[in-house]
Amino acid sequence: WAPLGHRLVGDLAQRQLTPTAQREVKRLLAGEKEPSLAGVANWADELRNTDPARFKATSKWHYVNHANQQCVFNAEADCKDGNCVVTQIDRQLAILKDPTQPIQARRDALKFVVHLVGDVHQPMHSSDHGDAGGNGYQVSLKTRVEPEAYAKDKYKNGVMGTNLHSMWDYYVLGESGMRSREYADKLWASTHGRPRATRVGDPALWAQESCELVDAWGVYPESHEEDSAEYAKAMRPLAERRVAQGGYRLAVLLNSALDPAYRAP
Ligand code: ADE
Ligand code: ZN
Ligand code: ZN
Incomplete structure (x- = not known):
């Protein structure tokens, strides 16, 4: 996700922490x-x-590409050397829980867990289409959303040259025009942070859900020329559901890691 999606996951999770976990x-x-x-x-x-050196060393932690056209996570095939989002959520969580780790290491681990639980719920971050999660699927968008500074050169006369991955990271939620606090309030009011029928599960299941949702929702558009407002309108319910699920599941992970009295559902 772009900053808005990650902030929503963090904000929704924070509302569901126990007082002890809040304090930690x-x-x-x-x-x-x-x-x-x-x-x-x-x-x-x-x-x-x-x-940049640390970013490079951790850049594969943000996603998983399922091999062999199937969505069930297979550590051997899908996560060489543990460098994928599924395995890193577990590893960073272990560091966060470990009282013998220096506080800086635990702080960084917390920051990774918050980010990576968000990313694994972004459908394009756990896919099997052989195009780097839609980064290789070019789209020209009609959009009112002002591009971020780095992409300004690709924006001309209301048309943005981009790809399907960025559409998901940025436009599907961004087209709402809402700021993160306001948007989090709205999602909180509609789901109480926990969308219907969400079970906690584990990171491999969350990645599998993302992968299956890409096909179930027809996330790949028919045309490479899209109206971003229309596409966003069609996909926003899915994006919002994933953000709310991510927030709920992140809160369960952090309560379990940081509050000894907490019992996970
Ligand atoms: N790079 C390669 N595959 C990717 C994916 N699924 N998501 C984000 N970045 C990627
Ligand atoms: Zn992304
Ligand atoms: Zn990321």
Whole structure:
């Protein structure tokens, strides 16, 4: 996701932390510019600019490409050397839980968990179409959304040259025109942070759901020329459901990791 999607997942999770988990999060994030889950949710992507070497070393942690045209996670085939989102959620969670780790390591692990639970719920981050999660599927978009600075050169007369992956990271939620707090309030009111029939499951299941939803929802458009408002309108219910599921599941993970009295559902 782009910053909006990650902030929504963090904001919705924060509302579902137990008081003990809230306190631990606050302690771990002391000294951060914005010491909340939403405030640190984009750190793993910001490394691209603040620490390029570390970004490069962790860039494969944001997604998983399922091999062999099937959506069931297979660590051997899909996650070489543990460098994929499914395995890294477990590894970062283990660091977060480990009281013998230095606090800086636990703080970074918390920031990775918040980010990666968001990404694994973005359908295009766990796909099997052989095009790098839609990065290889070019689309020209009619859109009112002003592109971010890095993409301004691809925007001419209301038409944006982009790809399906970016459409999902950025436009499907961004076309709403809502800011993150306002949007989180709206989602919270409609789902109480927990969409119907969401079970907790585990990261491999979340990736499998993402992969299956790509086909179930017809996420690949018929045409390479799309009206972004129309596409976003059709896909927004799916994106919102994934963000709300991510927030709920992130809260369960963090409550389990940080509150000894908590019992996961
Ligand atoms: N790079 C390669 N595959 C990707 C995916 N599914 N999501 C994001 N980046 C990728
Ligand atoms: Zn992405
Ligand atoms: Zn990411």
